[in-house]
Structure formats: C-alpha cells, structure tokens
Amino acid sequence: MRLQLPISYLARSTAPSWLGRHFLLAWHAVILVVSWYPFSGWRYTGEPVLAFLFYPLPYYHTLTDNTLNVLAYIPLGYAWALYFRCRWHAPLAALLLAAMLSGTVEFVQQFLPDRVASNLDLFYNALGGLLGALLAGLMSKLLVLRSWHVWRQRWLRExxxxxxxxxxxxxxxxxxxxxxxxxxxxxxxxxxxxxxxxxxxxxxxxxxxxxxxxxxxxxxxxxxxxxxxxxxxxxxxxxxxxxxxxxxxxxxxxxxxxxxxxxxxxxxxxxxxxxxxxxxxxxxxxxxxxxxxxxxxxxxxxxxxxxxxxxxxxxxxxxxxxxxxxxxxxxxxxxxxxxxxxxxxxxxxxxxxxxxxxxxxxxxxxxxxxxxx
Known part of the structure; x- marks a missing residue:
C-alpha cells in the first residue's frame, strides 16, 4: 500500500531538515552535563588512568544504574541512526560512537569526586546506543519517520x-x-x-x-x-x-x-x-x-x-x-x-x-x- 502524501508536503519537502543534527548535538550535551555535573573538585587518585577498563565484572553493579545507563543512550543511538539514514551500517556506527562517548565520560569521571569510572557503565551505554539505532531502523520500516515528516510539514515552518x-x-x-x-x-x-x-x-x-x-x-x-x-x-x-x-x-x-x-x-x-x-x-x-x-x-x-x-x-x-x-x-x-x-x-x-x-x-x-x- 502506498502512503498518500498531502500536496503541501510534496511542495515543501525539498527543504533539508537539520532537526536530527540539532537533537544529536543537544543530546550529547545532556549526557555530558549529567555525567560530569557539577564540574568541580577535580583530583587525581594516582591509579592508572585506564585501569577502569579492566576491572572484574560485575563492578559497581546496581539494577537502577544499569537501566538508566541503557535508557540514557537510546536517544543517542536513535539520533546517530537517523544521521546515517538508517542504512545497514547505522547500528554498528551508533554502537561504536556511543562506546566512544561513554569511554570519554568514564575516563573523565576518574578525576571527579563522587564519581566511579566503570567498564560496566561503558558496556550498558554502548548497548543503549545499539538499541536506539535498531529502534530507529524498525520505525523507518513501519513508516513512522515518514509520518513524522508529514506532521512536521503540516504544522511547522520549513x-x-x-x-x-x-x-x-x-x-x-x-x-x-x-x-x-x-x-x-x-x-x-x-x-x-x-x-x-x-x-x-x-x-x-x-x-x-x-x-x-x-x-x-x-x-x-x-x-x-x-x-x-x-x-x-x-x-x-x-x-x-x-x-x-x-x-x-x-x-x-x-x-x-x-x-x-x-x-x-x-x-x-x-x-x-x-x-x-x-x-x-x-x-x-x-x-x-x-x-x-x-x-x-x-x-x-x-x-x-x-x-x-x-x-x-x-x-x-x-x-x-x-x-x-x-x-x-x-x-x-x-x-x-x-x-x-x-x-x-x-x-x-x-x-x-x-x-x-x-x-x-x-x-x-x-x-x-x-x-x-
């Protein structure tokens, strides 16, 4: 069944949308604020800076932590998948990019009080990025993204x-x-x-x-x-x-x-x-x-x-x-x-x-x- 698009949408759909990129940048900022707040009290414990990558699992494990770590990175993976137009390599790219961001966050957290750098957090963050990318691919198959574009063109300026x-x-x-x-x-x-x-x-x-x-x-x-x-x-x-x-x-x-x-x-x-x-x-x-x-x-x-x-x-x-x-x-x-x-x-x-x-x-x-x- 073909999706019938309004004439007004067809007339205005040639304008490129920057919404996905804006959201991608904004969500990166949200993650960094949540992870590094209040940005003060920096210190160095003397421990090797990459030691957190080799901590035995499970390390600093709580169900609430793990759940929030996954949920926080799902929008990020979703936005990265949209950036790559939900192509076949989008989930892999989202997984790697989410892992890179999480690795940077965990590395910096070593120097902040009341923060714990954890390889387990890195794993769950990367998993959230992968799930977000897969969710974007599924929604594109269900024409949810196309419906969103139709809604945007109906209600918002281009x-x-x-x-x-x-x-x-x-x-x-x-x-x-x-x-x-x-x-x-x-x-x-x-x-x-x-x-x-x-x-x-x-x-x-x-x-x-x-x-x-x-x-x-x-x-x-x-x-x-x-x-x-x-x-x-x-x-x-x-x-x-x-x-x-x-x-x-x-x-x-x-x-x-x-x-x-x-x-x-x-x-x-x-x-x-x-x-x-x-x-x-x-x-x-x-x-x-x-x-x-x-x-x-x-x-x-x-x-x-x-x-x-x-x-x-x-x-x-x-x-x-x-x-x-x-x-x-x-x-x-x-x-x-x-x-x-x-x-x-x-x-x-x-x-x-x-x-x-x-x-x-x-x-x-x-x-x-x-x-x-």
Missing amino acids: GAQADFGLTLMVLWLLTQLNPAVPLFGVVVQPTGLPQPWVSPIGNAILFLRVLESLGVMLSLTAVGLLIATLLAHRRDAVKGISSLVLLALLVKIVFAGALLKPAEFLAWFNLNVLIGALAAGFLLAVTLRFKRRWQALSALLCVVLAQWVEELWPLTAQPASMSGLFKWHYGHLRDFGGLTQTLSEVWPWLAGLYLVWLTLVDWRRSGQPTILG
Missing part, C-alpha cells in the same frame, strides 16, 4: 530556523522535569529556615509573590510566542500553545508522582503560579496578533525580563534543603537536579540567540515593519 526552534522546545521541556521547580517558573521557593534579606517594600511576602508570578508570566509568554514563531500557520497558534501547556503539566504530574513525597505532590504549583499563568494568557492574546518578527522581539523581551526577575529573587534553594521534598534516595537525584539546573541556566541564552536570528531574517525578508497583521 528551514533550519524551525528545526533549531523545535530543539529548543525539547530542551525547555527537560527544564520542567524537576517537580521541585514551579511550573513555568524561573525562581524556586526554598525550604527550611528564612535567609537574611531586606525587602524593598514593607510587605516582604507580597514582594516575593509578585516576583514569582511575574517570572511565571514572562516565562510562559516567551515560550508561547516561541511556539507561535515555529508554526507554519498563524491560525494554529492557540492550539500549539495549549498543547505545550498541557504537555508541560503532564510532565510535572508524572515526575511529581514518581519523585516527590506524597505530601509534597503539589510543590510545583501554587496561587502565584496560577496568577502568573493567567496574566500570560492575557499577554499572549494580545501579542499573537503581531507579525512574526514582532512576536519574536516580544518573546526576546520576555526572556530578558525573566532573567532580571531571577536576578532580583533574593532566596537561594540549597540542594540539601530541597532534597527533603523527594522520596528518591539514589545518587541520580544529584545528576537529575544538575541537568535541569544547567539547562535552565543555558536555555535563555540559546533562546535569545534564536529569537535575534529569527528577527533579523524576517526583517530582511520583509519590507517596512508594522506591528499588527
């Missing part, structure tokens, strides 16, 4: 800009995985004793609540406008933003149920988050009427102001105090928190560069700037 923007949205969703961080928030309310701080207004609690709501409003508005700039048709903006909000909410609920203690299940939601989200809805209702380049500029302004709110936030969430919210006692909690924190710090800069790029390109392609239209 070109490298949309590919990079979609990768940014995947990274943003990763920042929402930590259920201790408020939904759409840029600040974290710490637990434990109050920290010394002098409020600029008489009502300190009101000032903190306004800051938290403002951060949520700016963050959600920026992300919503970024989604709008990715879509092929302006009429789909509300649908796209609503889908993103529901997906982020689902992510929070799932990870809160898996990681937080039952009494702390709603640590990521409060009245300040709700007020900020409603204010963001009002701003989006206005800014979605702008032309695309003005939407990009508005999103850039929201990103900058959100960073300003984060700088104004006077309280610091210490890992020791926040750990009381979680029921997960594995060492991976440190890696998980490091990943979301690092991505939260890097993402605004990547989003800012993307929005500046998008604005300049759209301005060059268009004539005189007008806000509405």
